[in-house]
Amino acid sequence: MSSPRMSLAHYTRLWLASARYSLVRTMMFRADFIMWSLVELFWMGVNLLLIAVVYRHTDSIAGWGPWEMTVIVGTSMLVQRLLMGFFWTNLFEMGRNVRSGHFDFFMAQPGNPLFMISTxxxxxxxxxxxxxxxxxxxxxxxxxxxxxxxxxxxxxALFVGCGLAIHYATLLLIISLVFWLQSAKGIEGGYFGVNEFSRLPREALRGVAAVIFVYALPVIVVTNVPARTLLHGVELVPTLWLVGAAALWLTIAITVFNRGIRRYASASS
Amino acid sequence: MLAVLAKYRAVFVVGLQSSLVYRWNFAVRAAFSLVHLAFVFILWGAAFAGQTQVGGFDLRQTLTYFIVMLVLQFFISAMNEDYEVSEDIRNGLINQFLLKPVNYYLYRLTVFVSARLVSGALALLPVLLALPLLAPYLTLPPLSWNYAAAVPALVMSALIQFTIAYCFGLLTFWFLEIQSFIILSLAVETVLGGQVFPLDLLPRWLYDFSAYLPYYYQMYFPVALLTGRITDEAFILRGLGIQLFWVIALLGVAQLLWHRGLRRHTAVGG
Incomplete structure (x- = not known):
């Protein structure tokens, strides 16, 4: 049995090999890379433009000024970019692979299946x-x-990492449903719809919306806690909330994924 | 003439049936749109706090704009049409249209009309369910010339949206992968079509400039007519004129791309 240090080195080598493969593949399709970078850039511009237009007509949104709001929107974009860069394609391909039976390929690889499909x-x-x-x-x-x-x-930086973990866990949880449902169609639109709320300050939400997007789903906390940290310093309760939410959602997602693997019927004969 | 109509009527019926197969996809999409609407309500509700008007319109008028926009999207927006045209070209399915007396543009347009009838009807379901919550925010202008002008505006909006999507699909004659073009264009269309914010909230010079672009007539123009954001009759007539120009211009581009693209196309197989 390998020691934890050996395992870490092993997984680091695997991740670096995947990163090298991705870099080579991207350089083979340079025009595609430039176009998709422009796509992401344009959508970031759309988010910033909305803020700019709204603040042309008002001084404050739920007590947040234009530049404070920009910190929230920028943080939301940062977490989103990291999610797209590291995990988005991998997790969506997992859904397809489970349906097609190509998931066997990951089960047979020399490492933890979750690590192999995620990276x-x-x-x-x-x-x-x-x-x-x-x-x-x-x-x-x-x-x-x-x-x-x-x-x-x-x-x-730590809180952005926690936010990334929450988004990763949420996606993994949803995609893992393919082990039971056979289809995860339409989830992408739903995910982006819910993620829109991460660009709002906590104070703007009241009633049912606050219950759903602040307490039930950690959408707001992912951006508001890091933003408040830069603006007002580290606050104990929000910090515990964010770190706790990240740990909780990761635990739930990994548990559901592992249960799903047990249900997975291999495509091989 | 009747024979031609019968031909496309058959396409329309098949299109309706195919769209009904995907009824749950449309319904789920419409339900998710309500999540976006909730975001819009919260953002604009917070922006209006402490003031009665933004850009000359009150909160109810602004929210009505977004509700009408959401419903109309399902009736007149292009959704997967660009990908469908692209798939037809990539898989060689357009070959059959080259051999039959069927105009590919009209065929696709007929399928588009049938699909939007289904998606529009299905989008109304979640909106009707949410109506008790939405009703307090709805305020439509009194019966006026605007509503009459909105009818041709809506028809031309649908034509503009479909033809732009059709043109992007035709790019497959030149490019293997067109998804990035489509999503890049979607970002521009979303902003300049008034889906992110009402265009009249832009600085005046930018708003005037946007009124010359086709995107303005994709969604903003008909929605602004129906919600009373545009009322000046001369401006409405000028808008209808520019919209007609864009319909004709885009039809010309579509024809050009089709004929140029076919020169590059290679049909193989028996």
Missing amino acids: RKIDLDGFLNAPLALAVVAYAVHRLGLQPSGWQMAAY
Whole structure:
């Protein structure tokens, strides 16, 4: 049995091999890479344009000024870019592979199946715009005249990581349903629809909407906690909430995935 | 003439039947649109806090704009038409249209009309279910010339949307993968079609410029007519004129792409 350190080295090597494969593949289809990068860039522009237009006619949205709101929107874009870059294609291909029986290929690989399906490809066009999303956040913080401490920035990075974990877990949970339902069609639209709420400040939601998008689904917390950390410093309760939500959703998603694998009927004879 | 109509009537009936097979997909899509509508309500509700008007319109008028936009999208928007044309070309299915007395554009347009009738009807279901919640926010202008002008505007909007999608599908004659073109164009259409925010909230010079683009007439123009955001008769007539120009221009582009594309096309197989 290999030691944890050996395992970590083993998985790091596997991940680097996948990253190298993705890089080579992207460079083979350079025009496609440029087009998809432009697509992502345009959609980020759409989100920022909405904020710019709304703030032409109002000074505040639920107590948040234009640059504070830009920090939220920028953070939402950053988490989204990282999700697209690392996991989106892999998880959607998992749904297709389970239906077609190609999932066998991952079961037979030398590593944990969840790791193998989650890291097979990296979408570089997603990454290309992640620094841009970060630059949007940095510019908004600069316009607010704030100078976050190293501690705040480290906490922000950690919280973005937690947000990424929550999004990954949510997607994995939904896609894992193909083990039972055979189809995950229409989920993409639903995911983007729900994710729109991550661009809203917590204070804008009341009543049922607050129950759903603040408490039941951690959509708001994913962006609001990192944004508040840069704007107001690290706050204990929201920090515990975000880290706890990430741990909880990851646990649920991994449990459902493992249950699903047990149901998986291999395509081989 | 009657024989031609009968031909496309048959296509229309088959299109209706095919669309009904995907009724749950349309219904789910419409239900998810209500999630987007909830986002719009919350965002604009928060933006209106402390003020009665934004850009000359109150909260109810603004929310009515988005509700009408949502419903009309299912009646006149192009959804998968670009991909369907692309698949026909990639798989060689257009070969049959080259041998039969069927105009491919009219065939696709007929299928589009039947599909939108189904998707529009199905979109009304979740909207009707949500009507008790939406009703307090609905405020439509009194009966006026606007409604009469909205009829040709809606027809031409559907033609513009379909023809743009058709043209993107035809790009498959030149490019193997057109998805990125489509999604890039969708971002532009979404903003300049007024789906993200009412275009009249843009700076005046940008709004005036957008009124010369085809995107303005894809969604914003008919919705603005129906919700009373555009009332000036001279402006409406000018808008209908520009919209007609874009319909004709896009039909010309579609024809050009079709004929040029066919020169590159190779039909194989028995």
